[in-house]
Amino acid sequence: MAQRSVAVVGSGYMGGGIAQVLALGGARVALADISQEIAEGNLERLLGEAEQFVADGLFPADAVERLRENLWAAPSIEEAVADASYVEEAVPEKLEIKHATLRRISDAAPADAVIGSNTSTISIAQLAEVVEHPGRFLGVHFSNPAPFIPGVEVIPHETTAPETVEAAKEIVELTGKKAAVVKDVTGFVLNRLQYALFHEAAQVVEEGIATAEDVDTLVRTTFGFRLPFFGPFAIADMAGLDVYSFCYASLQTSFPERFATPKVLQDLVDAGKLGTKSGAGFLQIPAERSNDLVAYRNKAYVAMGRLLEDLGPSPVDEETAQQGGASAPAG
Structure with missing residues (x-):
């Protein structure tokens, strides 16, 4: 060839x-x-x-x-x-x-x-x-x-x-x-998602809820820790779509428009498709594969933790430590 x-x-x-x-x-x-x-x-x-x-x-x-x-x-x-x-x-x-x-x-x-x-x-x-x-x-x-x-x-x-x-x-x-x-729409998918996260993070800092350093720490060490292995729909399916629906309802008590429940989520919940525990959700993962998924998930997260330990602190972490940790939230 x-x-x-x-x-x-x-x-x-x-x-x-x-x-x-x-x-x-x-x-x-x-x-x-x-x-x-x-x-x-x-x-x-x-x-x-x-x-x-x-x-x-x-x-x-x-x-x-x-x-x-x-x-x-x-x-x-x-x-x-x-x-x-x-x-x-x-x-x-x-x-x-x-x-x-x-x-x-x-x-x-x-x-x-x-x-x-x-x-x-x-x-x-x-x-x-x-x-x-x-x-x-x-x-x-x-x-x-x-x-x-x-x-x-x-x-x-x-x-x-x-x-x-x-x-x-x-x-x-x-x-x-x-x-x-993906379709040809403004922001395509990558930047639409990336900037949605940044917009919410910026509002958290502007409102004095947390510092930029603490927001970054939370993202890296919680849901961001999962993202190399699972996308948002797999994560939601594993958590339970009914749980997501309840959380949206809670968020709406303070942010009714910003966190309106997505129709695609509510439709699945109404149909009894709750994610991996019911064998159907955004992704069609059979309930009998749930144990295999959990085992993979746990191994993946431990491996990620070991990788981060082997790499050591990033220059961002080192600078933050030298400056005495995160500053107080604005506001």
Whole structure:
């Protein structure tokens, strides 16, 4: 099988990281920017980073050699994309810059090349307006830092072809990451959830309920401790959807609008689908697998605790300790 030829347009922090994982996945990757000089400079930076990642045990021992073999700096965007079967656009998050770049990509790339944008906020349909053959275009949103975060949002717009989605999922698989296909709505899914948490956390600090340090401690050591292993729906199913319904009712005594019970939750509770204890909920986990799930959960949490012990305190924890712990809540 011929080596897959891909291009990454935008060689900065995000584009460079995406190029690294594509090249380590075996693709021949052209790296392009506003000039060959910038692309070459960032290529050298990526090789230097990779050397340090190897030394730290974060990249495989042969990573630098594989990157030297598979990654190259193109003289221009047009030359980078000329023979590419897949192009990832990763230029700054400004509509006019993305539009100008995508026009150049779609004019120069093969007509059947799939084009993905790494945008985290801009409507995919709006970006698609300047792409010739927009059925081959979609969002393919890697997270920062791209070499190490394993999830990728794949975001088709209304006229994205099904085969384009499948091709994007194959690209994500090539990098060793997991794809989640989501609709083209404001914030997509990742940032919609991330900013919802941040908004509530900021209000807690503004209201003087807890300090930023204590909020971070609670998130890291309670529900955030679960999230590497289980998403919010699996966690809810294990807790019991009737319990969630009761908790919403309690929250509504102080925050009636902010914590209105989601209809999808109430419908399940009304139907007697209470999660793992009833064998049905958001996820269809048979009740007889409950013991296996609990055993896995307990092993996972203990393993996470040991990992954190082995890593030691983060620089954030060290700075907090040096400053004498968390400050008093505002207000």
